[in-house]
Amino acid sequence: MYCVQCGVKLSDNEQKCPLCGTAVYHPDIIWEDEEPLYPKNKYPDKRKRSFFTQALLTAAVLLPLLIVLFCDLRFNGRMSWSGYVVGALLLFYVSVILPTWFKKPNPVIFVPCGFTAAILYLLYINGVTGGDWFLPFAFPVAGGVGLIVTAMTALLHYLHGGKLIVVGSTTIALGLFMILVELLMTVTFASISFIGWCFYPLVTLLIVGGLLLFLGCNRPARESVQRKFFI
Ligand SMILES: [Zn+2]
Structure with a gap:
């Protein structure tokens, strides 16, 4: 590092230029009695409401x-x-x-809360309309999606890094879950027959999930995508 005023070479532990007395700021070292050059919290918490x-x-x-x-x-x-x-x-x-x-x-608490509320709402509608689709269809589908999404939220919340791998695995899990959704639908509603529509979302989600997993595991590929899309 050099003094901005007189250009003399400075050692790292210098707080003041020994020649001209100009204050020295080392961007990576914060002295105990020194104010940091930039605020620590770049994005103040906007969620705080009155x-x-x-x-x-x-x-x-x-x-x-x-x-x-x-x-x-x-x-x-x-x-x-x-x-x-x-x-x-x-x-x-x-x-x-x-x-x-x-x-x-904490999303790990509120995400399952939201799904539980949705399941209770479906139970209510099923009860009022006298339907028999809640236990064989609505509950396992909403519960299954809730479990998968909650697991993803927990992993994203508590793990540092590996986010692409978590989202990719979740996408694949949701794709596979589609098979169960169609099966349950066929079993629950007599008028619906198994036509295999589940394979369209399955294939789409497998491709997207696989791509995310690939990018999550392959750093050079991830960085080249980030550069291309400026993210
Ligand atoms: Zn100087």
């Missing part, structure tokens, strides 16, 4: 919920169609608004 905003968001969901419920009870004397709206609003609240109440919402 209590007022949170309360407003909650009211924005709660108010239509109550109005819908009131109208339905008033005109039909019981909860009929409003159940769907109430369920959908609750599902939206649990999966979108509820996590924002926390400073750093």
